[in-house]
Amino acid sequence: MKNNENTNAPAHESLNFIELIIEEDIKNGKHNGHIHTRFPPEPNGYLHIGHATSICLNYGLAAKYNGLFNLRFDDTNPEAEDIEYVDSIRDDAQWLGAKWDDREFYASDYFDKMYELAKVLITEGKAYVDFSTAEEVAHLKGTPTQPGTPSKYRSTSPTENLALFERMRNGEFDQGQCVLRAKMDLSSPNMHLRDPIMYRIKKVHHHQTGDKWCIYPMYDYAHPISDSIEGITHSICTLEFEVHRPAYEWYLRELNMFPSRQIEFARRNLTYTIMSKRYLKRLVTEGHVKGWDDPRMPTVVGLRRRGYTANAIREFADRIGVAKRENVTDVGVLEFCVREDLNKIATRVMGVLEPIKVVITNYPEGKTEMVSVENNPEDETSGSREVPFSREIYIERDDFMENPPKKYFRLYPGGTVRLKSAYIITCDEVIKDAADNIVELRCSYIENSRSGADTSGLKVKGTIHWVSVAHAITAEVRLYDRLFTVEYPSNEDGDFVQYLNPNSLHTLTAYLEPSLQNAQLADRFQFIRKGYFCLDKDTTPNHLVFNQTVGLKDSWAKEVKK
RNA sequence: UGGUCCGUGGUGUAACUGGCAACACGUCUGAUUUUGGUUCAGAAGAGUCCAGGUUCGAAACCUGGCGGACCAACCA
Numbered sequence: 105m106k107n108n109e110n111t112n113a114p115a116h117e118s119l120n121f122i123e124l125i126i127e128e129d130i131k132n133g134k135h136n137g138h139i140h141t142r143f144p145p146e147p148n149g150y151l152h153i154g155h156a157t158s159i160c161l162n163y164g165l166a167a168k169y170n171g172l173f174n175l176r177f178d179d180t181n182p183e184a185e186d187i188e189y190v191d192s193i194r195d196d197a198q199w200l201g202a203k204w205d206d207r208e209f210y211a212s213d214y215f216d217k218m219y220e221l222a223k224v225l226i227t228e229g230k231a232y233v234d235f236s237t238a239e240e241v242a243h244l245k246g247t248p249t250q251p252g253t254p255s256k257y258r259s260t261s262p263t264e265n266l267a268l269f270e271r272m273r274n275g276e277f278d279q280g281q282c283v284l285r286a287k288m289d290l291s292s293p294n295m296h297l298r299d300p301i302m303y304r305i306k307k308v309h310h311h312q313t314g315d316k317w318c319i320y321p322m323y324d325y326a327h328p329i330s331d332s333i334e335g336i337t338h339s340i341c342t343l344e345f346e347v348h349r350p351a352y353e354w355y356l357r358e359l360n361m362f363p364s365r366q367i368e369f370a371r372r373n374l375t376y377t378i379m380s381k382r383y384l385k386r387l388v389t390e391g392h393v394k395g396w397d398d399p400r401m402p403t404v405v406g407l408r409r410r411g412y413t414a415n416a417i418r419e420f421a422d423r424i425g426v427a428k429r430e431n432v433t434d435v436g437v438l439e440f441c442v443r444e445d446l447n448k449i450a451t452r453v454m455g456v457l458e459p460i461k462v463v464i465t466n467y468p469e470g471k472t473e474m475v476s477v478e479n480n481p482e483d484e485t486s487g488s489r490e491v492p493f494s495r496e497i498y499i500e501r502d503d504f505m506e507n508p509p510k511k512y513f514r515l516y517p518g519g520t521v522r523l524k525s526a527y528i529i530t531c532d533e534v535i536k537d538a539a540d541n542i543v544e545l546r547c548s549y550i551e552n553s554r555s556g557a558d559t560s561g562l563k564v565k566g567t568i569h570w571v572s573v574a575h576a577i578t579a580e581v582r583l584y585d586r587l588f589t590v591e592y593p594s595n596e597d598g599d600f601v602q603y604l605n606p607n608s609l610h611t612l613t614a615y616l617e618p619s620l621q622n623a624q625l626a627d628r629f630q631f632i633r634k635g636y637f638c639l640d641k642d643t644t645p646n647h648l649v650f651n652q653t654v655g656l657k658d659s660w661a662k663e664v665k666k
Numbered sequence: 667u668g669g670u671c672c673g674u675g676g677u678g679u680a681a682c683u684g685g686c687a688a689c690a691c692g693u694c695u696g697a698u699u700u701u702g703g704u705u706c707a708g709a710a711g712a713g714u715c716c717a718g719g720u721u722c723g724a725a726a727c728c729u730g731g732c733g734g735a736c737c738a739a740c741c742a
Binding site (some may be wrong): 117118119120124144145146148149178180181183184238241242245246247248249252270279280282283292293294295296298301303304305306319322323324327338343344345346347348349370372375387423424425426427428429430431433434436437439440441443447451481482511513516520522523524525526528539555556558565566567568569630632634637655657658659661662663 | 667668673676679680682683688690701702704705734735736737739740742
């Protein structure tokens with residue numbers, strides 16, 4: 105090895121534990137160095153940010169090692185599943201940037217094969233039909249400290265079991281009357297090895313196979329077989345399946361199938377939100393949010409509507425990495441990732457969220473001039489546009505203070521400020537109503553201070569945004585805050601809904617520069633000095649609606665807090 | 667109290683498998699700035715759950731504790 109030019113660079117790129125396994129496998133020529141991963145969602149709910157990072161993980165690994173990635177719907181429980189979820193999951197996965205060509209599979213694609221393989225196990229005396237009730241099965245399994253005891257059906261002959269299983273399949277038994285069990289190890293300290301159920305009877309319609317089947321395989325049986333059939337080399341799942349791995353390996357070994365390897369990682373949690381499908385569903389059904397795609401939801405559809413980019417989510421997945429220990433990632437990291445992406449691509453526009461009117465007394469009445477505003481200082485190719493300026497404008501209410509604290513460099517009586525891309529103004533007079541509310545500011549402008557042609561020589565500390573009263577358009581703007589008031593709602597005592605943030609949605613009517621009239625759903629904007637926004641799908645031809653994706657970093661707000 | 671897995675700054679991951687702990691977010695300074703944004707420069711913050719042991723040398727290996735998560739659905 106020759107010495108590296110950059111001696112400070114690590115000798116090796118730092119790898120996560122799964123990459124370590126993969127590289128070891130490649131080095132050893134396992135599967136001829138081929139890598140094949142998959143994402144196996146059950147179509148019984150919408151994808152959330154946790155699923156998204158898992159997709160990034162699995163797809164990313166395949167892409168990195170020139171392998172393949174499959175999307176596979178784990179549809180073994182038709183009672184819980186629905187085609188609606190299949191469609192949304194596929195759409196979200198695609199949006200995230202995963203590619204699987206024609207390799208969109210369903211566990212149900214393999215029902216025939218699974219049925220045949222079950223018969224092989226029965227024939228070899230490794231599986232049996234058990235007519236015990238669910239309670240009996242549970243009871244006979246024993247406890248973690250006490251071994252299980254054999255059911256009286258455990259010794260039925262293979263021939264008889266074969267016939268029984270066929271009758272199960274033919275619908276001759278009632279739902280719940282019997283199950284097919286694998287003969288593993290009743291005395292194992294691992295409960296999942298105590299003759300786990302392979303098939304149960306469910307006389308229900310399946311969204312893919314219709315009414316073809318009335319018996320459906322359990323996860324423990326279906327998953328290794330699906331992986332194996334597809335030639336999945338690295339089957340990545342979450343930690344709670346760790347104890348299932350011996351069963352996973354048992355089936356593949358006993359059936360002599362392609363040895364897919366299961367690898368478990370710790371699911372990643374996020375502060376101030378919840379990830380459990382059950383809880384998410386409650387938020388929707390109980391009306392705490394407006395739907396699965398409510399911009400406050402951690403669902404992929406929610407994040408999309410909120411204005412998050414696939415880029416940002418991929419970057420997030422990358423940054424938080426993957427490991428086996430418990431973790432809670434600060435949402436701040438996610439927010440950092442969107443800001444980072446949006447900063448590069450968002451068009452800068454001006455919009456006043458909470459207005460206060462300013463009259464520029466020495467500016468000609470009825471005059472309108474167009475000032476040039478750059479679309480994005482981070483992108484020289486983005487150009488600029490013309491924005492109308494006139495005698496009466498709106499500025500942000502908190503850009504004015506009657507009695508400003510130290511270091512406040514916005515507008516105040518006698519103070520001077522630059523209007524972004526326009527003139528420098530001085531506040532001469534504060535107009536109040538009978539109730540002492542400030543209703544208007546009277547200012548004067550410096551005529552030769554216009555941006556780009558400033559010969560005034562004046563230096564001002566503050567620059568604020570504005571919008572011309574006569575030209576402003578109005579829009580509904582929805583500001584969002586964290587959905588919960590505590591960092592880890594599911595860890596708190598009591599029902600998680602009591603920790604919902606009552607102020608997670610704040611709706612207001614804003615005044616925006618006229619160019620926003622033509623905003624499209626795919627557009628990304630930065631409302632200067634405020635945050636990143638996108639058009640919401642609730643928009644109608646005469647009612648614009650904008651969502652705040654995330655606010656800008658606000659070091660003044662931090663300063664004020666001190 | 668049976669089994670499995672896990673314990674590294676506030677948070678998330680690293681440390682090339684034994685050579686006195688790095689990166690990112692966050693925090694704090696300062697500079698630049700017609701966005702209190704961006705960018706740039708810098709700082710503080712862990713001695714790796716604890717105690718022993720092996721070793722010239724341990725975050726890593728061994729032993730024993732402690733702490734946490736998961737497992738007894740005809741869910742996945």
